[in-house]
Amino acid sequence: MNVSNPALPDSIPQPILASADSLVTKTAFLAGLIAPETAACLSRQLKVSDAEYSRIIDGHNTVPEVLEDATNLASRQSSLGEITELRRRLITALAQHYHLIQNQPLSDGNGAMARLVVHMHFAQIGLHPHLWSLPRGVARRREEYHAALGLTGGTQGRQPSGGFQRTGTALLSFIAFMLDVCHEEVDYMTAALNRRKLRESITNAFNTNSRLTEAGIRGEIAPAFLALLIQGALPRSEFNTFTGLQSEAASNQVGRLINIDLVVSPPSDLLTLEIALPDWFVRELLPDLHEIW
Known part of the structure; x- marks a missing residue:
């Protein structure tokens, strides 16, 4: 060809x-x-x-x-x-x-x-x-x-x-x-x-998605996750501050996010969090992605 x-x-x-x-x-x-x-x-x-x-x-x-x-x-x-x-x-x-x-x-x-x-x-x-x-x-x-x-x-x-x-x-x-x-x-x-739509999608997901609720992830950390998604990576300490939770509670929530593969902590830098976005969460951000008319 x-x-x-x-x-x-x-x-x-x-x-x-x-x-x-x-x-x-x-x-x-x-x-x-x-x-x-x-x-x-x-x-x-x-x-x-x-x-x-x-x-x-x-x-x-x-x-x-x-x-x-x-x-x-x-x-x-x-x-x-x-x-x-x-x-x-x-x-x-x-x-x-x-x-x-x-x-x-x-x-x-x-x-x-x-x-x-x-x-x-x-x-x-x-x-x-x-x-x-x-x-x-x-x-x-x-x-x-x-x-x-x-x-x-x-x-x-x-x-x-x-x-x-x-x-x-x-x-x-x-x-x-x-x-x-x-x-x-x-x-x-x-x-x-766009930022407004992302905020809406993430807030809705953190309040209604069964994977998140069953994993014990709290809806109020949605703004922290939005900041991570927009920036791609954040120091753990900065993410914890964004959650508005006490240190132990924030760390607990980070662990839960890692367990469901929504964020990752690179082995080379355990003090940093990076976005992961598995398929099931991408569907929250792009609900019409697989819709073929």
């Missing part, structure tokens, strides 16, 4: 250029909302979910070897560095996805491979794709996605319609659609991770 630079139309409509510019700004804002430790936790959960989204999009599971090949392919043959304008690099990455599917439409795994190549290009561009899920957005709008690619029957394993039209109009329509999907997913994550 070749990931050489696809030819773009001579004239790209202004709305597409504006959408690309806006996406760069939005993803930078999203990345600024959370600490690197918290971002790493969320990224791991999104990566696990993306495999299920790809199954929904393509109608079959993609074997890990295919995705490994895609990673190696994109690393070796990425050509976006030849383009200096950021928004055109973004648009080229989406055009590349279109051409990968058009050129190799019937092989199992090509869809997931093409989306992974785009993910890697987005990372190179600086769109922080580990903080939002393109596969989730595509899965929610998979019929439109297949139509934009000229596919019928809902999977890439079926026959294409119309002989795979490669006109500039079809390519631009696909790029505009994919940009819209990207905006939707970035907006979803941004809304969920």
Whole structure:
């Protein structure tokens, strides 16, 4: 499979250029909302979910070897560095996805491979794709996605319609659609991770989630946990102060949080607490993450 630079139309409509510019700004804002430790936790959960989204999009599971090949392919043959304008690099990455599917439409795994190549290009561009899920957005709008690619029957394993039209109009329509999907997913994550919403979600979880209540974790330490989530890591002493509890009670609550894997204390620095965010708690922060319409 070749990931050489696809030819773009001579004239790209202004709305597409504006959408690309806006996406760069939005993803930078999203990345600024959370600490690197918290971002790493969320990224791991999104990566696990993306495999299920790809199954929904393509109608079959993609074997890990295919995705490994895609990673190696994109690393070796990425050509976006030849383009200096950021928004055109973004648009080229989406055009590349279109051409990968058009050129190799019937092989199992090509869809997931093409989306992974785009993910890697987005990372190179600086769109922080580990903080939002393109596969989730595509899965929610998979019929439109297949139509934009000229596919019928809902999977890439079926026959294409119309002989795979490669006109500039079809390519631009696909790029505009994919940009819209990207905006939707970035907006979803941004809304969920803003400070007010995080406070609401964490307060509700600490008062109602059965794992927390059964573990004996008190609702009043929710503000301390919010501070830890926002900053990614805190000294134990500072976290204890945030709880507003006496020293022994605060330490007891920290131990309970560690026992349910909500926070961790690195062996290399037992005086520090770091955020952990297991899957069950991520669902509290992102309740619609697995909802596919």
